[in-house]
Amino acid sequence: MTNIKLKELRAEIDRLDAELLSVLEKRIAIVGDIAAAKSDDGKAIAFRPGREASVLRNILHKHSSKLPDTVIAAIWRELIAAVGGLQKPYSVSITAPDKSVGYWDLARFHFGSATPMTLHQLPSVVLRDVSENPSVLGVLPWLSRERDTWWEHLAQGGDNVPKILAALPFLDNPSGEFEDLNSLVIGQAEPEPSGDDISLIVAVTSAEVSRARLNEHLETTGLNGFCADSRSPAIEEGDWLHLLEIPEFIAEDDPRLSAFHELLGENVIKIVILGAYAVPMKS
Numbered sequence: 268m269t270n271i272k273l274k275e276l277r278a279e280i281d282r283l284d285a286e287l288l289s290v291l292e293k294r295i296a297i298v299g300d301i302a303a304a305k306s307d308d309g310k311a312i313a314f315r316p317g318r319e320a321s322v323l324r325n326i327l328h329k330h331s332s333k334l335p336d337t338v339i340a341a342i343w344r345e346l347i348a349a350v351g352g353l354q355k356p357y358s359v360s361i362t363a364p365d366k367s368v369g370y371w372d373l374a375r376f377h378f379g380s381a382t383p384m385t386l387h388q389l390p391s392v393v394l395r396d397v398s399e400n401p402s403v404l405g406v407l408p409w410l411s412r413e414r415d416t417w418w419e420h421l422a423q424g425g426d427n428v429p430k431i432l433a434a435l436p437f438l439d440n441p442s443g444e445f446e447d448l449n450s451l452v453i454g455q456a457e458p459e460p461s462g463d464d465i466s467l468i469v470a471v472t473s474a475e476v477s478r479a480r481l482n483e484h485l486e487t488t489g490l491n492g493f494c495a496d497s498r499s500p501a502i503e504e505g506d507w508l509h510l511l512e513i514p515e516f517i518a519e520d521d522p523r524l525s526a527f528h529e530l531l532g533e534n535v536i537k538i539v540i541l542g543a544y545a546v547p548m549k550s
């Protein structure tokens with residue numbers, strides 16, 4: 268390639284960069300209007316996980332360049348995470364019992380380079396951070412990791428008890444070194460539907476109920492989920508906790524929940540929606 272040709276191509280890159288920057292600045296400039304439109308929602312953070320998931324799905328569906336999906340996702344994640352922070356500053360508190368770098372990496376990819384993040388060994392510290400401060404999001408290891416019982420805390424339900432809002436990674440990265448790690452994002456916000464979601468619900472019972480029975484009741488009520496985990500009481504006379512995974516967004520007033528409650532009969536103490544997350548994408 269001649270030097271003249273290279274010069275021309277670089278001039279074209281400069282022109283496109285200027286165009287890109289101008290479009291980017293237009294997207295960022297509407298942040299004030301977005302914040303104003305949300306001003307009466309009473310929420311401490313601008314984070315809208317359902318909307319974020321649909322923006323990402325839309326972009327990744329449309330993109331057709333040679334760049335890997337993960338690069339496109341990283342560009343949009345940087346943008347979305349920063350736009351959220353411009354509306355209302357937030358920070359992220361991460362639990363990393365082991366493989367710390369991997370959990371940090373998952374959170375950094377999702378929340379971008381400018382979001383303040385802190386790392387902690389114990390889930391209890393992250394739960395405290397999030398419960399005490401509505402502008403803090405928590406990142407916790409996936410529920411099924413044996414020693415992690417943090418979701419039992421969420422099962423208390425009630426004010427200030429955080430909800431599950433998202434799952435990480437949203438897009439898997441086959442070139443990532445810690446691709447086997449998965450996390451859940453919690454915060455003092457209401458989960459919202461993205462169009463393709465999984466809800467996590469806990470049924471608290473006073474006596475043992477088999478997984479087979481729970482699955483049968485779920486099927487009867489049309490909830491189509493399954494019992495992913497059951498915890499026996501730590502103390503005598505304590506409650507049983509059953510973690511249910513439902514492959515759709517379930518609202519608090521879903522009549523199928525009350526039907527399920529009724530089928531469980533007098534054993535059931537309460538049913539608590541822990542939250543929901545957008546089904547992650549495959550690159």
Ligand SMILES: O=C(O)C(=O)C[C@]1(C(=O)O)C=C[C@@H](O)C=C1
Nearest residue numbers: 301313314315318319347350351
């Ligand atoms: O749509 C919104 O509510 C926005 O604040 C915009 C935006 C985005 O940049 O697309 C940013 C943060 C939200 O979590 C979701 C989406």
